[in-house]
Amino acid sequence: MNTMLKVLLATAVATLTIAAEAHAGSALDAIVTSKQLRCGVMLDAPPAGFRDPNNEPDGYDVTYCKDMAKALGAEPVIVETPSPDRIPALVSNRIDVLISSTTPTPARALTVAFTQPYTNNIMMVVTRKDTGISQYSDLKSRKIGGVIGATPEQLFKQELANGWQSSGATYTGYASDSESYLALQQGKIDAILIAAGVFHALSQSGQFPEFVATGVAPLTDFGSIAVRRDDQQFLNWARLFIFQQEVSGRRAEVYKKYYGDGPLPPLTADSINF
Template sequence: MKNYVKILLAAVMFAAGMISHANAESALDKIVQSKKLRCGTMLDDPPAGFRDQNNQPDGYDVTYCKDMAKALGAEVEIVETPSPDRIPALVSNRIDVLISSTTPTASRALTVGFTQPYTNNIMVVVTRKETGITQYSDLKSKKLGSVVGATPEQLFKQELAGGWQKTGATYTGYASDAESYLALQQGKLDAIVISAGVFHALEQSGQFPEFIQAGVAPLADFGSIAVHRDDQQFLNWARVFIFQQETSGRRAEVYKKYYGDGPLPSLNSNGVSF
């Protein structure tokens, strides 16, 4: 009986130690204590993330980084993380949190922890006026491109494997959105898929007058905040942060500033949230 009690006590102490260790390792505690939040985001993806005329980070995601830092009583450090480097930057501890329009997928969730969506991008086909493309189905014989590791890349690769390659479609991956826009402008691509909000921003900028929207793509592109996979404390806090951004009306305010006066996209998929 005494041996059983000793074993039980040892197990309890081990579990308590593990919990204490987990708590001590939470980025949430470190951020609050250091009063510094390292927030990773893309700065080549307007209006979600870009550099303003003074070369300062700006955009929807950048504003969410700043809002999160304010809620934590911390100073924000915006760390530019190009699309392919988003998850590696978090895993290697170069950033504390990733707010970069990152789609939560099952494969990515093996590596990082995702909150519920904080943004929802309706995806559209963007092409040039002379291509003759009017809808998504027209892409099955065209030159397509996207950013390496981005959700549209996964969609195009699925379509190619499913039969588009046999009808002449090709795919090219690029390191950044800016490079894919330039490739489309130069005729190296026939079409890309981007969010309706991003297309609106490009249209307003006047940089690409030859670009037109050609229908909606069959792609749900929700974006979630990502933290270290095992940091449950920070993940729980980030979920509450998103909830407060929504219920306070802050999301609507930020969305209107960067995406215009269109309808505020739902953060649910067919009434299901997580």
């Protein structure tokens, strides 16, 4: 056997070995075998994720986990995953999939793999009725807050670096949405950013009657499902799952249940499909 042939054979064997290892390592196979799907979900971010009066997980993201598990012939296991722990929980294999309204960003995609968006949060400025804030630009000299690691925090920090800090604005990060709501209610901060659908559900609950939405923020916060970065098989399947949720009308059904009768936000940006 000549040297060139040996090299070609060795390359072919290595390629097949890598492909086989990648396939064997897919969470998809493990889920189908174990009949258990572990979903990382934030349960402090209603209506995407919360606990019902019986302390059971509920919400838009919880329902998506249950739908995915059903499609896989598996039982859903909801793993409560706070915002700062979402990516680490997936990387460390404590969960199989992250369904937690996570914004896909280039930086995060260095660590995990994202599907196309399954949710779209149009962000609103939410404040108390007594602050005098009437639009997003009014925040440049106010006390603002958000959830640590969330996309609104990134926007606010960019605004502070670009001039808001010199105008007197300050930012405080909180561990959860619930903590940021309480801080706003108590006057520790003047405003936060909340998805339009979330604010609708919050206002319907009557829990914070002093809150009011006063304008749209320059931020459209898409949320994608995430799997481990090298798991192409599971990523392909999850992308198809989202497609089926959309074309079957299931997304519209789940959205209406948790976010109300408002318009269904598109899953595209300026007519660009992900």
